[in-house]
Amino acid sequence: xDESFSVAGTLSLVDKEATAMDEQxxxxxxDATARPILAYLLGxxxxxxxxxxxxxxxxxxxxxxxxxxxxxxxxxxxxxxxATNLLRDRWRKGDDEPWxxxxxxxxxxxxxxxxxxxxxxxxxxxxERELLWLAYVExxxxxxxxxxxxxxxxxxxxxxxxxxxxxxxxxxxxxxxx
Numbered sequence: 345x346d347e348s349f350s351v352a353g354t355l356s357l358v359d360k361e362a363t364a365m366d367e368q369x370x371x372x373x374x375d376a377t378a379r380p381i382l383a384y385l386l387g388x389x390x391x392x393x394x395x396x397x398x399x400x401x402x403x404x405x406x407x408x409x410x411x412x413x414x415x416x417x418x419x420x421x422x423x424x425x426x427a428t429n430l431l432r433d434r435w436r437k438g439d440d441e442p443w444x445x446x447x448x449x450x451x452x453x454x455x456x457x458x459x460x461x462x463x464x465x466x467x468x469x470x471x472e473r474e475l476l477w478l479a480y481v482e483x484x485x486x487x488x489x490x491x492x493x494x495x496x497x498x499x500x501x502x503x504x505x506x507x508x509x510x511x512x513x514x515x516x517x518x519x520x521x522x
Contacts (some may be wrong), residue, residue: 365407374403377420380482381427387477388431388470398434402427417488424482424492428474435470464514472507479504 365373378399385395405426414422465473478484478492486504490497 365410370403370407373419376416377423378403380420381423384424384474384477384482385427385431387465387481388473390466394434398427398430401430405430418491421484421488421491424478425494428493431470431474461515463518464511467514468507468511471503472510475500475504475507476511 381402382395382399385398386392389395389398402423406423411419411422465476468476474493475489478489484492486497486500489495489500489504493500495503
């Protein structure tokens with residue numbers, strides 16, 4: 345991961361007396377969560393520049409909001425939710441087109457499968473990519489995805505079912521054209 349993200353710089357954005365989290369606690373949180381959140385952002389957006397910007401803003405917002413103490417899983421879901429909301433805000437404003445370029449190395453499968461999955465992901469809507477990523481890469485269950493996205497668990501179940509079916513159809517179509 346690019347170390348252009350500065351823990352000290354981010355903490356300096358927040359009033360030191362107002363923050364309940366010291367630099368060591370923040371560094372531990374960042375070390376434990378930054379890689380999966382960045383992978384999620386890359387998987388959904390497909391653009392490293394946007395993913396890194398959103399990742400940094402995610403942690404800044406987390407520090408500024410100073411949420412009540414949470415366990416590690418709740419904090420992780422909260423950070424994913426902030427990142428998801430920031431992506432959606434960018435798309436609503438028209439700042440970024442999702443999936444303009446494909447990041448390298450975020451799949452660790454053979455080249456043919458990689459190309460199929462990349463093509464399928466490009467064809468999916470952003471919300472479908474979010475749900476599939478959280479379910480299959482992050483291993484979140486419906487309730488955890490609901491907490492990370494702000495949807496209800498029932499909506500997650502239905503939307504995830506549709507996203508899986510659509511992705512499977514796209515993958516089958518891709519394979520049949522070869």
